[in-house]
Amino acid sequence: TPSVKASDLKAASRKKRFQDVFPVIRDELVAYFDECKMPEDAKAWFKRNIDYNTPHGKLNRGISVVDTVEILKGSSLDDQEYFRAALLGWCVEFLQAYFLVADDMMDASITRRGQPCWYRNPGVGNIAINDAFMLEACIYYLLKKHFRSEPYYVELLELFHDTTYQTEMGQLVDLITAPEDHVDLDKFSLEKHRFIVLYKTAFYSFYLPVALAMHMVGIKSQSAYDHALSILLPLGEYFQIQDDYLDCFGSAAQIGKIGTDILDNKCSWNINIALKKATPEQRQILNDNYGRKDSECERRVKDVFNQIDIPRLYKEYEDEAYEKICTLIDGIQESADSAEPTLRRAAFKAFLDKIYKRSK
Amino acid sequence: TPSVKASDLKAASRKKRFQDVFPVIRDELVAYFDECKMPEDAKAWFKRNIDYNTPHGKLNRGISVVDTVEILKGSSLDDQEYFRAALLGWCVEFLQAYFLVADDMMDASITRRGQPCWYRNPGVGNIAINDAFMLEACIYYLLKKHFRSEPYYVELLELFHDTTYQTEMGQLVDLITAPEDHVDLDKFSLEKHRFIVLYKTAFYSFYLPVALAMHMVGIKSQSAYDHALSILLPLGEYFQIQDDYLDCFGSAAQIGKIGTDILDNKCSWNINIALKKATPEQRQILNDNYGRKDSECERRVKDVFNQIDIPRLYKEYEDEAYEKICTLIDGIQESADSAEPTLRRAAFKAFLDKIYKRSK
Ligand SMILES: [Mg+2]
Ligand SMILES: [Mg+2]
Ligand SMILES: [Mg+2]
Ligand SMILES: [Mg+2]
Ligand SMILES: [Mg+2]
Ligand SMILES: [Mg+2]
Numbered sequence: 001t002p003s004v005k006a007s008d009l010k011a012a013s014r015k016k017r018f019q020d021v022f023p024v025i026r027d028e029l030v031a032y033f034d035e036c037k038m039p040e041d042a043k044a045w046f047k048r049n050i051d052y053n054t055p056h057g058k059l060n061r062g063i064s065v066v067d068t069v070e071i072l073k074g075s076s077l078d079d080q081e082y083f084r085a086a087l088l089g090w091c092v093e094f095l096q097a098y099f100l101v102a103d104d105m106m107d108a109s110i111t112r113r114g115q116p117c118w119y120r121n122p123g124v125g126n127i128a129i130n131d132a133f134m135l136e137a138c139i140y141y142l143l144k145k146h147f148r149s150e151p152y153y154v155e156l157l158e159l160f161h162d163t164t165y166q167t168e169m170g171q172l173v174d175l176i177t178a179p180e181d182h183v184d185l186d187k188f189s190l191e192k193h194r195f196i197v198l199y200k201t202a203f204y205s206f207y208l209p210v211a212l213a214m215h216m217v218g219i220k221s222q223s224a225y226d227h228a229l230s231i232l233l234p235l236g237e238y239f240q241i242q243d244d245y246l247d248c249f250g251s252a253a254q255i256g257k258i259g260t261d262i263l264d265n266k267c268s269w270n271i272n273i274a275l276k277k278a279t280p281e282q283r284q285i286l287n288d289n290y291g292r293k294d295s296e297c298e299r300r301v302k303d304v305f306n307q308i309d310i311p312r313l314y315k316e317y318e319d320e321a322y323e324k325i326c327t328l329i330d331g332i333q334e335s336a337d338s339a340e341p342t343l344r345r346a347a348f349k350a351f352l353d354k355i356y357k358r359s360k
Numbered sequence: 361t362p363s364v365k366a367s368d369l370k371a372a373s374r375k376k377r378f379q380d381v382f383p384v385i386r387d388e389l390v391a392y393f394d395e396c397k398m399p400e401d402a403k404a405w406f407k408r409n410i411d412y413n414t415p416h417g418k419l420n421r422g423i424s425v426v427d428t429v430e431i432l433k434g435s436s437l438d439d440q441e442y443f444r445a446a447l448l449g450w451c452v453e454f455l456q457a458y459f460l461v462a463d464d465m466m467d468a469s470i471t472r473r474g475q476p477c478w479y480r481n482p483g484v485g486n487i488a489i490n491d492a493f494m495l496e497a498c499i500y501y502l503l504k505k506h507f508r509s510e511p512y513y514v515e516l517l518e519l520f521h522d523t524t525y526q527t528e529m530g531q532l533v534d535l536i537t538a539p540e541d542h543v544d545l546d547k548f549s550l551e552k553h554r555f556i557v558l559y560k561t562a563f564y565s566f567y568l569p570v571a572l573a574m575h576m577v578g579i580k581s582q583s584a585y586d587h588a589l590s591i592l593l594p595l596g597e598y599f600q601i602q603d604d605y606l607d608c609f610g611s612a613a614q615i616g617k618i619g620t621d622i623l624d625n626k627c628s629w630n631i632n633i634a635l636k637k638a639t640p641e642q643r644q645i646l647n648d649n650y651g652r653k654d655s656e657c658e659r660r661v662k663d664v665f666n667q668i669d670i671p672r673l674y675k676e677y678e679d680e681a682y683e684k685i686c687t688l689i690d691g692i693q694e695s696a697d698s699a700e701p702t703l704r705r706a707a708f709k710a711f712l713d714k715i716y717k718r719s720k
Binding site: 033036037038039041042045046102105106108126127129130131132133134137140141144153154157158161164165166168169171172173175176177192195199 | 393396397398399401402405406462465466468486487489490491492493494497500501504513514517518521522524525526528529531532533535536537552555559
């Protein structure tokens with residue numbers, strides 16, 4: 001329909017504007033290497049590290065900082081405001097790049113975003129560990145350069161520290177629950193899944209961008225941050241469960257890749273809900289076939305998933321989650337007469353709509 | 361002599377007091393995992409990560425924070441002051457643990473501090489990357505918990521950020537100049553060596569501990585920090601050149617291990633000074649034999665080092681460096697009537713003496 005196309009166009013131009021900020025930021029980072037008189041080969045390596053690993057994703061997390069600042073402020077941003085909001089957005093993308101470079105090494109992955117994983121590039125290998133470290137360091141360099149004099153500077157730093165730690169905690173649980181090379185479904189459970197999802201994904205992908213935007217528009221009350229968190233964690237959980245579901249049941253066109261969670265022994269929602277519902281016979285099939293790098297095994301797991309009717313269970317979950325999140329969002333009081341800026345329902349609706357539409 | 365023994369005893373008891381703080385800090389970190397309801401296996405893993413990687417080194421960097429606080433304050437510390445100074449010292453040790461866990465992976469090292477490198481423990485492997493991340497995250501958790509209300513809190517955070525970045529920059533230059541598996545002595549130079557030493561070692565090992573102590577005692581003037589840096593970078597450089605020298609020319613008893621810098625293709629002071637002095641014939645021998653995992657090759661390199669008389673060149677360097685650093689230290693004005701605490705020559709002398717004595 002034409003209206004869909006218009007919104008797609010709008011999304012594309014918003015993405016373009018956000019992307020256009022990247023070279024400016026990248027050049028600032030590289031300029032610091034010049035100041036320090038870093039050798040040319042090291043400067044070139046660093047530039048390639050940043051360019052290869054930071055700007056090629058969907059950029060949803062980074063763009064959502066800008067979107068949220070606009071909604072909370074209630075007006076469009078001038079060039080300087082836009083740049084600063086986008087810079088915070090890019091800091092989230094640097095954080096993600098830091099995690100992903102390392103995650104691909106720990107998962108022994110082959111490709112990421114349609115290109116070889118960074119560590120698989122000739123001559124890179126384990127140097128990618130230090131490259132990941134440097135992607136993280138970029139965040140604090142940029143925050144210091146651009147936000148040092150803001151009253152909320154220390155809050156930004158703590159927000160990144162706290163979120164980084166939480167994500168690493170989630171990653172640890174994921175790594176020892178679902179190791180890439182050893183299948184043990186006894187370690188899986190819906191509780192474990194929930195912990196991994198909240199810590200490994202929801203804090204940094206959902207809470208962090210919104211909380212950054214809240215600081216930027218001047219929201220100070222702790223209760224506003226608590227309230228935002230209470231909505232964004234369930235939202236992040238819904239997002240990840242949908243992601244898990246689509247990995248197995250979505251079309252390649254829908255998810256932009258071929259799902260490999262079953263082959264990769266992922267602690268996904270599908271396997272955890274299946275383990276909960278499985279008969280002893282079905283459980284045995286799952287034990288014998290999950291996480292094997294073999295498409296015949298994958299097919300047997302999918303057969304069990306279909307016997308258990310995961311698509312129906314997902315539909316039930318989704319209706320319930322959507323309902324619950326709407327109620328949480330409606331609980332926001334938009335007090336126009338408050339002394340400081342307040343939360344806006346539209347900021348959260350924007351997230352929910354993006355996710356809910358993805359499954360339609 | 362009896363006086364040496366007395367000072368050794370004093371050093372041992374200072375180390376003991378510092379070490380006794382570690383379990384308290386470790387338990388605080390683990391308690392956070394309880395608060396977050398982390399699964400038991402993840403909590404046990406994290407505890408093992410911290411215990412294995414943090415407290416088993418010489419602890420010079422951490423202890424030097426406490427020593428420097430005492431000297432700058434001009435009196436001994438009460439229990440609470442001691443704990444807080446030691447906590448900052450342990451943060452330096454966490455930073456070092458973060459670097460070393462990763463460095464051992466990037467260098468494909470086998471042992472560290474007399475035990476297998478962390479990544480070589482059964483079941484650990486590349487999960488060590490996330491474990492390194494978590495060792496870094498501990499720093500900011502501890503600083504937030506214990507220093508959040510201090511006027512110099514943001515300075516502590518920036519100091520760790522800046523130093524981390526610098527160390528990673530030095531590590532990058534080291535990694536691409538002297539890769540573990542590819543020898544190219546054309547990439548080496550005394551200038552490159554100097555850059556690596558300052559960035560990879562001197563900032564975090566020398567400036568960071570002193571700057572932390574300066575913040576803790578209330579020194580605010582930027583010029584005091586600049587002055588400290590101007591002394592501590594040459595001190596760090598002297599320390600590393602000595603370390604490089606002793607790796608080849610020190611006794612195993614003196615350095616507590618068998619040196620492997622020649623075998624490991626390290627961009628050490630010895631090879632760089634040798635390259636500068638070598639005849640074309642000697643250069644060829646170095647090209648053909650440096651960085652080969654072969655003790656016969658190592659012997660040929662050592663022969664060239666002896667022909668060039670590196671021990672004499674080192675002695676010349678050391679005399680000059682010692683002289684220069686003494687002059688820098690003497691340049692400190694100890695104004696007793698200043699409104700804020702000031703630098704003390706004794707703080708720097710303590711470092712210099714420890715290093716200078718090591719070669720005696
Ligand atoms: Mg992965
Ligand atoms: Mg992973
Ligand atoms: Mg997925
Ligand atoms: Mg090493
Ligand atoms: Mg190394
Ligand atoms: Mg050495």
